[in-house]
Amino acid sequence: MYLTNTETMPGKTIVECYGVVSGSTVRAKHAGRDIMAGLKNIIGGELRGYTELLSEARDQATERMVEQARQLGANCVVNVRFSTSSVAAGASEIYVYGTAVKVE
Amino acid sequence: MEFIVFIFLIALGYFIGSSKEKAHYRSIVSREKAMINLPVTSSKHPILPLPENVESHMVVGSVVISVDYFKKILAMLRSIFGGEIASYESLVDRARREAILRLKESCIDAAEVINLRIETSSISKGGQNQIGSVEVLAYATAIYHR
Numbered sequence: 437m438y439l440t441n442t443e444t445m446p447g448k449t450i451v452e453c454y455g456v457v458s459g460s461t462v463r464a465k466h467a468g469r470d471i472m473a474g475l476k477n478i479i480g481g482e483l484r485g486y487t488e489l490l491s492e493a494r495d496q497a498t499e500r501m502v503e504q505a506r507q508l509g510a511n512c513v514v515n516v517r518f519s520t521s522s523v524a525a526g527a528s529e530i531y532v533y534g535t536a537v538k539v540e
Numbered sequence: 541m542e543f544i545v546f547i548f549l550i551a552l553g554y555f556i557g558s559s560k561e562k563a564h565y566r567s568i569v570s571r572e573k574a575m576i577n578l579p580v581t582s583s584k585h586p587i588l589p590l591p592e593n594v595e596s597h598m599v600v601g602s603v604v605i606s607v608d609y610f611k612k613i614l615a616m617l618r619s620i621f622g623g624e625i626a627s628y629e630s631l632v633d634r635a636r637r638e639a640i641l642r643l644k645e646s647c648i649d650a651a652e653v654i655n656l657r658i659e660t661s662s663i664s665k666g667g668q669n670q671i672g673s674v675e676v677l678a679y680a681t682a683i684y685h686r
Contacts, residue, residue, distance in 0.1 A: 439598035440681045442655045446586050447594030473606065473673070478549055480557035480608030481564075482638075483673055487604045490675055494600065516598055518659050518677055 437502050438512040438539065445512055448539040454508040458533035459500030462523055463493040490530075494518070497532045510536035549609045557608030561630065568637050575644050580653040586683055588652050593686040599653070600679045601643030605635045607672040632660075632674055639678040647682035656680040 438445060473483050505513050516534035523529050581587060607615075611627040618625045636658060647653065659677045 438596070440596050440655075441598055441657060441679055442584055442596075442681050446596050446654075446681075446683055447590055476606050477612075477672060478553055478609045479560065480553065480606055480611070481560045483604045483606045486673065486675065487602060490602050490604060490677065491600075494602065494677065516679070517657070518679060520659060520677075 437506065437510075439498070439502070439516055439534070440512070440514050441516045441534075443515050445514060445537075445539050448512075450512075450514070450537045451540050452510075452538040454505070454510050454536040454538075456533060457501050457504040457508065457510075457513060457536045458531065459497045459502075459504065460529055460531040461493050461497045461500070462527055462529045463489060464527040493528075493530045494532070497530045501532050501534060505534075505536040508536050510538055512537050512539045550613060553609030553611070553613075557610055560608075561634070564634055564638075568634065568641065571641050571645075572637070575641070575648070578644055578648070578650065578653065580640065580644065580656055580680065582654075582656045584655050586652060586654055588683075588685075590683075591685050595684040595686055596681050597647070597684075598679060599643050599647045599650075599682045600677065601639045601641070601646060602675070602677045603635055603638045603642065604673055604675045605631060605638070607631055607674075612672050632676075635674045635676040636678070639676040643678045643680060647684075649684065650682035651685040653680045653682050 444450065472485055476483055501513065513534040513536055516532060519531045521529050579587065607628065614627045615625050639658070644653065657679055660674065
């Protein structure tokens with residue numbers, strides 16, 4: 437499965453279009469990570485626990501989108517966009533969407 | 541007693557925070573120099589001429605950076621009078637540059653990187669004890685000339 441965030445796939449041509457596919461995940465922060473993040477908040481710097489959380493959430497959302505595209509029979513998702521929103525206190529949603537197509 | 545803790549936290553934030561920021565900037569600048577040969581654009585179309593065999597993949601880079609206590613207090617004071625909060629600008633700048641660097645590091649053998657998009661997200665937003673942090677997600681399409 438190819439993923440690109442451009443409208444076309446460079447070097448290939450789109451032969452069939454299956455419409456929009458999307459995947460999302462809502463993640464809450466972990467209590468243990470939260471305490472560490474609170475301490476880190478005094479001295480500043482990267483919050484590794486949160487970086488990890490963000491990339492895990494992103495991978496899961498992408499996986500769900502790819503699964504949906506695969507079921508439609510696509511071999512590529514073009515024009516992928518990420519969007520985030522905070523659903524509740526301490527929880528956030530990562531939403532990823534794109535257009536499932538077949539390329540040759 | 542509370543006042544002493546407050547002063548201690550500010551001092552801790554100021555000294556460790558600023559030394560950490562300087563170290564981070566040093567690492568950003570040296571890594572940016574090392575990867576100057578990989579062009580990154582926000583253009584939708586490839587800039588370099590495409591050869592016969594082209595492969596393209598989506599690449600991502602993300603980072604979460606926290607603000608220190610000193611800057612937090614400085615920003616709080618600033619929000620009374622209004623105006624530019626310079627202490628937060630460096631925070632956002634560091635986070636964006638770091639995210640782009642991680643993106644580039646994940647596709648070091650690509651010919652070029654196009655359609656760069658930067659999303660500022662939030663995991664820690666909305667809680668009662670809100671943690672001042674900035675979360676940046678950069679994504680783009682890497683083009684490999686094979």
